Amino acid sequence: xxxxxxxxxxxxxxxxxxxxxxxxxxxxxxxxxxxxxxxxxxxxxxxxxxxxxxxxxxxxxxxxxxxxxxxxxxxxxxxxxxxxxxxxxxxxxxxxxxxxxxxxxxxxxxxxxxxxxxxxxxxxxxxxxxxxxxxxxxxxxxxxxxxxxxxxxxxxxxxxxxxxxxxxxxxxxxxxxxxxxxxxxxxxxxxxxxxxxxxxxxxxxxxxxxxxxxxxxxxxxxxxxxxxxxxxxxxxxxxxxxxxxxxxxxxxxxxxxxxxxxxxxxxxxxxxxxxxxxxxxxxxxxxxxxxxxxxxxxxxxxxxxxxxxxxxxx
Numbered sequence: 001x002x003x004x005x006x007x008x009x010x011x012x013x014x015x016x017x018x019x020x021x022x023x024x025x026x027x028x029x030x031x032x033x034x035x036x037x038x039x040x041x042x043x044x045x046x047x048x049x050x051x052x053x054x055x056x057x058x059x060x061x062x063x064x065x066x067x068x069x070x071x072x073x074x075x076x077x078x079x080x081x082x083x084x085x086x087x088x089x090x091x092x093x094x095x096x097x098x099x100x101x102x103x104x105x106x107x108x109x110x111x112x113x114x115x116x117x118x119x120x121x122x123x124x125x126x127x128x129x130x131x132x133x134x135x136x137x138x139x140x141x142x143x144x145x146x147x148x149x150x151x152x153x154x155x156x157x158x159x160x161x162x163x164x165x166x167x168x169x170x171x172x173x174x175x176x177x178x179x180x181x182x183x184x185x186x187x188x189x190x191x192x193x194x195x196x197x198x199x200x201x202x203x204x205x206x207x208x209x210x211x212x213x214x215x216x217x218x219x220x221x222x223x224x225x226x227x228x229x230x231x232x233x234x235x236x237x238x239x240x241x242x243x244x245x246x247x248x249x250x251x252x253x254x255x256x257x258x259x260x261x262x263x264x265x266x267x268x269x270x271x272x273x274x275x276x277x278x279x280x281x282x283x284x285x286x287x288x289x290x291x292x293x294x295x296x297x298x299x300x301x302x303x304x305x306x307x308x309x310x311x312x313x314x
Contacts, residue, residue, distance in 0.1 A: 001072070001137060004099055007145050008073075009066045010188060013212045016144035021209035024185025029220045031200035031227065038231035039200065046109060048116040051075075051155040054193055054200070056108065056115045057227040058153060059100055060238050061219070064226075069102045074149040075119075077126050095130040096122040097148055102238060109234035145188070152187045156194040221245075274299065 031039070043053045059071050074095045100118050102111065134147050141147060190205040206216050222243045229242040244252065263272055273295075276285075281296035293301070 001097060001099060001133075001148070004072050004148075005068060005070050006139065006142075008062065008071065008150055008188075009068060010062075010150070010210075011065055011215065012210045013215055014210055016210065018143045020144060021207070022184050022186070023208050024205055025208050025213070025216075026203045026205045027213070027216050027220060028201070028203045029224065030202065031224065033199050035224075035228050035231060036195070036198060036200045039227070042109065042112065042231050042234055046112045046116065048112055050157075050195060050200075051193075052115045052119055053112055053231070054155065054227070055098070055119070055153055056112045057230050058191060058223065059102065059115070060108065060111065060230065060241060061223050061226055061243075062151070063102045063104070063238065064241075064243060065219075065222075069104070070099070071102065072097060072099045072149050073151040073153055074098060074130075075122075076152065076154050077123070094126055094128075095149075095152075096126055097130075097133065098122055098153075104239035105237055107235045107237055108230040108241060111238060112234070150188040152190040154190070154192045156192070221248075270302075 039050055039053050042048075043050050046053075055073075055075075059073070062071055062073075063069060074097050077094055077096055098115075098118055100111075100114060106114075137148065139147055185205050185207040187205075188207055188210060191202065192205070193200055193202040195201075202220075204216055204220060225245050226241050226243055229236070233241075267275075277295040277299040281299075282294050284292045285295040285298045286293040
């Protein structure tokens with residue numbers, strides 16, 4: 001964990017504050033049976049677990065969303081490694097930090113192998129309390145985010161049928177899969193997943209002071225699309241994996257960019273601009289942040305640049 005980045009720069013809808021609000025929500029989703037089967041198949045081929053494949057896809061998504069290739073997340077373990085502890089009453093849970101440096105040119109199946117090694121190394125140190133790790137690192141503390149990690153991933157492989165059917169005791173589920181209770185988010189994002197009935201179910205718990213519901217909807221959608229593409233084409237490079245399905249791609253790349261306008265074909269572009277300058281010299285032509293240039297100002301600057309280039313012999 002030496003020199004690990006202190007925070008994952010998630011696409012927040014609102015900035016962090018020094019007095020964070022822990023109010024949160026949970027959004028539920030599912031992975032189709034076909035993709036679940038492909039996840040299991042890839043895990044077997046790479047001598048990994050379903051959890052490791054799911055983490056590889058989630059870290060790929062985090063890399064694509066944040067641009068950070070050094071990612072620190074955590075998972076939780078039961079920490080009952082001895083048979084004598086299995087029936088004991090008490091909380092043995094421990095947080096394990098998983099740090100990976102992603103290389104965008106490697107394939108997804110190579111990343112699964114990397115995640116496998118990282119996870120096994122972490123398991124070999126699961127007896128060390130997370131609190132001791134934080135103490136030994138002696139990191140600068142901030143009230144705006146958790147120390148060491150802000151994203152948690154957990155996988156349950158012993159979920160009951162009742163839980164798999166999303167009958168979560170005491171929780172109220174709204175339309176769209178939002179669970180309004182419990183109302184406390186322990187981390188910025190917590191991805192919980194489970195396997196039951198031949199499919200993978202999941203839920204993302206998130207801080208509602210940082211994220212809008214629509215943002216989490218997009219995150220879940222991108223994760224499902226990426227997981228589908230990654231398991232179908234595991235030899236593809238991380239940077240080339242799909243985040244958009246065909247409908248999204250058509251909307252964003254084609255429909256939203258359909259701004260073709262007709263203009264006089266017998267004139268050059270600078271002549272058309274000069275005609276616009278004559279018509280609306282005081283109208284905004286260029287905007288950048290809080291600054292703008294009118295058509296008249298743009299034309300004067302363009303003329304000065306043109307005369308300068310001519311003087312240079314260009």
